Amino acid sequence: MLRCALTAVLAVALTAGIAGDGWTLANPFSESAPPSFAELSDKVKESVVNISTTQVIKGHPLQPFFSPDSPFREFFGEDFFKRFFGEMPQGEMKTHSLGSGVVIDASGLILTNNHVVEKAEEIKIKLQNGKEYDAKVVGRDPKTDLALIEAKPDKDFPKPAVLGNSDAIRVGDWVMAVGNPFGLGHTVTVGIISAKGRVIGAGPYDDFLQTDAAINPGNSGGPLFNMLGEVVGVNTAIVARGQGIGFAIPINMAKEILPQLKSGKVVRGWLGVMIQDLTPELADSFGLKETKGVLVADVVADGPAHKAGLERGDIVLEFDRRPVETSHDLSRRVAAVKPGTETVIKVLRNGKEKEIHVTIGTMPEDGAPAVEPAVAESPWGLTVQNLTPELAQRFGWDESEKGVIVTEVEPGSPASDARITPGDLIKEVNREKIQNLRDYNQAVERAGEDRSLLLLIKRGEHTFYVVLAARNGG
Numbered sequence: 001m002l003r004c005a006l007t008a009v010l011a012v013a014l015t016a017g018i019a020g021d022g023w024t025l026a027n028p029f030s031e032s033a034p035p036s037f038a039e040l041s042d043k044v045k046e047s048v049v050n051i052s053t054t055q056v057i058k059g060h061p062l063q064p065f066f067s068p069d070s071p072f073r074e075f076f077g078e079d080f081f082k083r084f085f086g087e088m089p090q091g092e093m094k095t096h097s098l099g100s101g102v103v104i105d106a107s108g109l110i111l112t113n114n115h116v117v118e119k120a121e122e123i124k125i126k127l128q129n130g131k132e133y134d135a136k137v138v139g140r141d142p143k144t145d146l147a148l149i150e151a152k153p154d155k156d157f158p159k160p161a162v163l164g165n166s167d168a169i170r171v172g173d174w175v176m177a178v179g180n181p182f183g184l185g186h187t188v189t190v191g192i193i194s195a196k197g198r199v200i201g202a203g204p205y206d207d208f209l210q211t212d213a214a215i216n217p218g219n220s221g222g223p224l225f226n227m228l229g230e231v232v233g234v235n236t237a238i239v240a241r242g243q244g245i246g247f248a249i250p251i252n253m254a255k256e257i258l259p260q261l262k263s264g265k266v267v268r269g270w271l272g273v274m275i276q277d278l279t280p281e282l283a284d285s286f287g288l289k290e291t292k293g294v295l296v297a298d299v300v301a302d303g304p305a306h307k308a309g310l311e312r313g314d315i316v317l318e319f320d321r322r323p324v325e326t327s328h329d330l331s332r333r334v335a336a337v338k339p340g341t342e343t344v345i346k347v348l349r350n351g352k353e354k355e356i357h358v359t360i361g362t363m364p365e366d367g368a369p370a371v372e373p374a375v376a377e378s379p380w381g382l383t384v385q386n387l388t389p390e391l392a393q394r395f396g397w398d399e400s401e402k403g404v405i406v407t408e409v410e411p412g413s414p415a416s417d418a419r420i421t422p423g424d425l426i427k428e429v430n431r432e433k434i435q436n437l438r439d440y441n442q443a444v445e446r447a448g449e450d451r452s453l454l455l456l457i458k459r460g461e462h463t464f465y466v467v468l469a470a471r472n473g474g
Contacts, residue, residue: 034227037176037188037190040176040225040227040229041176041178041188043229044161044176044178044223044225044229045128045178045186045188046127046128046158046159047102047103047158047159047160047161047223048100048101048102048103048128048161048178048179048186048222048223049100049101049102049103049110049125049126049127050098050099050100050125050126050179050180050185050186051098051099051100051101051110051112051116051117051123051124051125051126051135051149051180051221052096052097052098052099052123052124052125052126053096053097053098053099053116053117053119053120053122053123053124054094054095054096054120054121054122054123055094055095055096055097055119055120055121056094056095056121097116097120098180098182098183098217098218099112099113099116099117099180099218099220099221099222100112100116100178100179100180100218100219100220100221100222100223100235101116101125101149101221101222102161102221102222102223102231102234103157103158103159103160103161104160104161104163104231104258105160106153106157106159106160107150107153108150108151108152108153108157109138109148109149109150109160109262110125110135110148110149110150110151111146111147111148111221111223111234111254111258112146112147112148112149112220112221112222112234113145113146113147113220113221113234113236114140114141114142114144114145114146114147115145115220116147116220116221117137117140117147117149118140118142118147120137122134123135123136123137123149125149125151127156127157127158128158128186129156131156133151133152133157134151134152135149135150135151136149136150137149137150138150138261138262138264139260139261139262139263139264139265139266140261141257141260141261141266143204143205143266143268144205144249144253144254144257145236145249146234146249146253146254146257146261147221147261148258148261148262161223161225161229161230161231162228162229162230162231163230163231163251163254163255164226164228164230164231164232164251165230165232165251165252166209166232166233166250166251166252166253167250167252169193169196169209169226169232170193171192171193171194171195171196172192172193173192173193173226173227174190174191174192174226174227175190175191175192175193175211175213175224175225175226175227175232175233176188176189176190176213176224176225176227177189177190177191177211177213177214177215177219177222177223177224177225177235177246177248178222178223178225179215179218179219179220179221179222179223179235180218180219180222181214181215181216181217181218181219182216182217182218183218184218187219189213189214189215190213191211191212191213191214191244192211192212192213193209193210193211194210194211194212194244194245195209195210196209196210196250198210198247199328200237200247204331204335205253205331205332205335206328207249207250207253207328207332208236208237208247208248208249208250209224209232209233209247209248209249209250210245210246210247211224211233211246211247211248212244212245212246213246214244214246215235215237215238215246215247215248216238217238219235219238219246220235220236220237221234221235221236222234222235223235224248231251232248232250232251233248233249233250233251234248234249234251234254235247235248236248236249253332256336257336267338267339267362267363268335268336268339268362268363269334269335269336269337269338269339269341269360269361269362269363270303270304270334270335270339270360270361270362270363270364271303271304271305271334271358271360271361272299272300272303272304272305272306272361273296273297273298273299273300273303273305273310274296274297274298274299274300274386274436274437274438275294275295275296275297275316275327275330275331276294276295276297276327276385277291277294277295277326277327278291278292278293278294278295278315279291282295282390285390286315286348287351288315288348292317292323292324292325293315293316293317293324293348294315294316294324294326294327294330295313295314295315295316296310296311296312296313296314296315296316296347297312297385297386297388298312298386298388298436298437299311299312303361304358304359304360304361305358307358307359308345308356308357308358308359309356310345310347310356310358311349312388312389313349313388313389314347314348314349315347315348315349316330316345316346316347317346317347317348317353318344318345318346319333319334319343319345319346320333320337320343320344320345321344334360335363337360338360339360339361339362339363340359340360340362341359341360342357342358342359342360343357343358343360344356344357344358345358380413380414380415380444380453380468381409381410381412381413381414381415381416382406382408382409382410382413382415382420383406383407383408383409384404384405384406384407384426384437384440385404385405385407385437386404386405386436386437387399387401387402387403387404387405387425391405391407395422395423396423397425401425401458402427402433402434402435402436403425403426403427403434403435403458404425404426404434404436404437404440405423405424405425405426406420406421406422406423406424406425406426407422408422409421409422414453414468414469415468417468417469418455418466418467418468418469419466420455420457420466421459423459424457424458424459425457425458425459426440426455426456426457427456427457427458427463428454428455428456429443429444429447429453429454429455430443430446430447430453430454431454452467452468452469453467453468454466454467455467455468
């Protein structure tokens, strides 16, 4: 009798929920968490395709033996094969790679990752039923790692998937990833949204959904579905050393550029400013109680922002009537605006709010971002910024000085070993003159991480050279 009574009480608790002390024990199998995902899998799997690509590269038959990682090269030495076989003729080799995609239009359009198809000379897609089709690239966007390919549909071609709203997905919501991991064919994994808005350094417009649904090589380009069977993301990246950490591009970002991908070319908006996030110290110095908004650290001469009247020291509070939270948020939103569009930017200037009407320009061909970060970090262990009036006053520099100022040095880093200190002014990188952060970023990028950096430092009235030594492993 006691066991029956306890069972009845538990059944009532699971069905109706037990309320007390501010918590509720609800039915674990609600609509968002079904006891089985089979029905959802059956609903969405037909729209997912496996992608195989072929790339032709030039090389010679012994190329594997000459590769830097080859044990034969290390054992026999650099000249072994050349001495015994002579100069090998150049030939062509075919390499193959795998990925995934999702049908988004009845005309045969398939959404995938740019890195799946960017170097492909031949693309084939394979459906759930095993039927194969040739495909071609319609449009690519390396900055968001998205691409659109097209196959010629027939009566067997699957119905397109429904594109959902990634803004509506919540941390903790169930999701399903479908793709072609390791070439195994259609594979379904499930998990939850672990985080939103992740910036992982993959590109200038990072805004990833993080999920613990298993994502492996070959899943790239495949869809991430919500429990309604709607695509909320495009699976794109994994953390090799982690478990249960995968990333997907929000489908809303893809929907923003789909019209341009269909046209074959993506053109982005450009504002022409350098910006940085507000730290508590910066917010306090500007008389702000919160760190919301972004600080304009510099304005590109004759750029859209300069022509509209934005000034260094302005704090951007709103863009296009919507609040601005971070510099990354502003950069992504400006880039999504069609060039030539007039919009309104609300700024805080000298303690007073001001609305400025600006016509968004076209991003330069050199790939400059819509707005550029005013702070740069690097594997060399130092953080640098443009010399703003506030930083000039803080470190005792004249505002007319050119170069970038060191604001932070990581202990134990190459910069620390070279005895660089906050307040130092970097005037040259590898003998290239540095005027601003853009010059610095380009010079460091050209140098790469596998060689030393020669810096000309100005400290007080003195200038001197220092070398940042490259370390194994970057």
